[in-house]
Amino acid sequence: MLVKEKKERKYELPELQDVDGKVVMRIAPGPSGPLHIGHTRVSVLNDEYVKRYGGDLVLRFEDTNPEKIDPDAYDMIPEDLDWLGVRCNRTYIQSDRxxxxxxxxxxxxxxxxxxxxxxxxxxxxxxxxxxxxxxxxxxxxxxxxxxxxxxxxxxxxxxxxxxxxxxxxxxxxxxxxxxxxxxxxxxxxxxxxxxxxxxxMMNLSVAIDDHEMGMTHVIRGKDHLNNTLRQEYVFDYFGWKKPVYYHYGLVNIPDTVLKTSLIKQSIRDGEYTGWDDVRTGTVRAMERRGIRPEAIRRYWVEAGMKAVDIQFSWENLFGMNRDIIDDASNRYFFVHDPVRYDIDGVDVIEGSAPKHPDHPERGSRVYRLEDPRTVFLSGEDSKAFAEAKSVRLKDLCNIDYALPARYAGNDVSVLKHGVRAVQWVGRDSVEAELLMPDGAVWKGLAEKDLASEAADMVQLERVGFARIEGREPGKVSMVFAHR
RNA sequence: GCUCCUGUAGUGUAGCGGCCAAUCAUGAAGCCCUCUCGAGGCUUCGACUCGGGUUCAAAUCCCGACGGGAGCACCA
CATH class of the missing domain: 3.90.800.10 (Glutamyl-tRNA Synthetase; Domain 3)
Structure with a gap:
């Protein structure tokens, strides 16, 4: 196997100004709910810098508005940060102070x-x-x-x-x-x-705490620009040394529900299943969908700390995530909305496919179909099959359209002549569900080896990457990540 | 209305006076490879908001306009 040397530009955050030894930085969320994708930027940036220079990363709960507190958030936020790989080594709660x-x-x-x-x-x-x-x-x-x-x-x-x-x-x-x-x-x-x-009010408590906790550098969103100006008055009145402030631009995250109050309401109404509902932009939802924390980290490091307002791109994040998960994700067949075909014209059909095309050493899925030779195609592929009159069952054989379908040999070269290769499952398949990002549940069948896959990320061939969320005897439930 | 921040390809980013006919990533298109609409390889597409000025020289500095965003909360 060749070792690929990909040349790529190093993405590095700019140096911080006035670093004198170790730094002290902070993440200061209001405990109104769990973290969402928008919060991950400030978390990752602070974490990156503390890891670079050494020092303390403070987690400070800003719970000075009793009407906007979700008591569960005191536990959920540290869990979210932990999953993100953000290590806070000091924690404070403002209501103690x-x-x-x-x-x-x-x-x-x-x-x-x-x-x-x-x-x-x-x-x-x-x-x-x-x-x-x-x-x-x-x-x-x-x-x-x-x-x-x-x-x-x-x-x-x-x-x-x-x-x-x-x-x-x-x-x-x-x-x-x-x-x-x-x-x-x-x-x-x-x-x-x-x-x-x-x-x-936050301008008072933040100013006092930033001083008391010894902040050297503060990274926050641009929406706090005027708050910084106000807080500096407090620093000046007490003669305190001010931290170095950075204000990154606003992030516009499209097509995503982020507002905790809205999510909470939808959970209460039974519309959403919980904080990890895949239709929301919470960190929990990302985790559930199989987005790796490393992808989120890379995204924000590449975005940097500029004060320009930016558009968040799910496409780009998915691209980065694909980089991370592709190598580890074994391949399996999943058939949505299955349509049954029996195959005539042959006694036994055998085939096999590697679990991962780049890693034959991981073993293969081995197929053997005997009387009756039954396969299921996805509803969509079934329609295309009826029109095209022939199709290749990937890693198995070719068939021609008829009822029952006719065995048409095993010549792979038909693919070069426009015949499509589709995924399929046999009678020994397991029930499978795939939760889609819009909340829809795709019901279907998956090949039996999927049920015994040890990893949690897989690629459903021609469908996309998915995270295995639950395994019951004869049934697998998965969450769609991205193509 | 006032104040502040900010404008490089679809998206994000590098460059911050000459090395820029502008970097990298992602995206899109095409080809090769692969029994996936994945991965890998190759090719292509695609940007310095505009107008003045300073300068021998400006994406880079200055001014103005225009565009994007925020704040002016007894929320954070």
Whole structure:
């Protein structure tokens, strides 16, 4: 066997700026559900850099909005990361750290860099729009602190007061003028119950945590650009050293349901079977479909960290996955929507096919058909057979159309004259189901050797790659990956 | 409306003043090989958004227009 030397360009992420020894980076999801393909970019990029430079990769659950938490996500997200090969060596949960956020906020109030605002939210926003301070903005520190004590004690109703971090009301960018740091929420938190009523907003908690956890570099989506600007005010007020920020472009993932709230609703409605429903874009669905984590990793490394908005291409991802799985995937016949043909004109038909054309050492599927010589073709191939009047049963023999069909020798060269070779199964086949990406289930038959295949990825010849999901006596269920 | 980010083939990417009649991957088309519509081999298709400027020289720098995207939440 020849060793193929394929020349290909090395895909490498650019060096990070200002790396001084080890790096500390983070993945900071909100625990609203499991990870989806969109989350894998930030996960892979951070992981790649921490592996390159050494250091810590932090997993931080940003669960500061009690209304958007799915308690299962605290377990599902680490599982998803683990499958992706992303190794986080420190884990934090923000709902464990409320007291610290409160302390920092108190210091900001003492420094005069924050205020407790009791204005109407719309009014406050309008004033900001016009670069004007609300009456609470310039109240004396003593009064701010007094309000703050009452704020934390729950003496204000939800929505009646917030703590605001001052930035610059004259800032030309309206998005960075004074931002809310703490709000009141009466909805119980899955982890802390009703112990707290004051909930930090992400710009506060992220700034504090990024400093406290020692982040050296932060990679995030471009949608956080303005949040970075806001968070930098907090760093500056405390005199903290800022991490180096990178903002990659937005990813448009076509034809895929990603929104966790929608998926959750569809699961509840019974439309989707679960978080791993193949119609969704969750990491679980990728895993189930036989997409390898290495393919996802390669995809994002090649995409890099540019700030350009990009279109995600399933085709490209599938191409990369095919590269990875082709060599390991043994070949089998699967017949969708089977149509029966008996073959006349011969007593016994024998044939064989390698499990993998590039790996004869893996053995063969051996065929022997005796009276009655029965085969099944897919519904589609059956129609084509009726029209073409002849067909080759791959690795077995040729037949001519009739009822019953007529044996037509075993001359492979007919393929050169336009006869099609199709997959088929005999009477010793097993029931098989193939779950398609649109949720449809293709029922059919598979050759019996498939039932004893040890690996989980196979290629169903002329159909595509599939992952074996379940084996029962006499029945195999599979999930379609891609061609 | 204001502010910010960003524009290289269908998609993603390399190049970031001369080595660019622009890289690689994926895709598409064709051929070879293979008893698969897979893999492998070969060939082909296909891009610097536009207009000004700077310069001996611009995909590369500057300005403008146009296009794409985001933010202006008591979500993250």
């Amino acid at each position: 409320f007291e610290m956020y409160y302390d920092c906020t108190r210091k900001l109030l003492e420094m005069g860099k924050a205020y407790v605002c009791t204005c109407d939210a719309d009014h406050w926003r309008n004033l900001k729009e016009q670069r004007q301070a609300c009456p609470c903005h310039d109240l004396p520190v003593e009064e701010q602190l007094d309000r703050y004590d009452r704020f934390l004690a729950g003496e204000y109703e939800e929505g009646k007061a917030v703590v605001v971090v001052k930035t610059d009301l004259n800032h030309p960018n309206p998005a960075v003028r004074d931002f809310v740091a703490l709000r009141l929420v009466s909805h119980p938190h899955p982890r802390t119950g009703d112990r707290y009523v004051a909930y930090p």
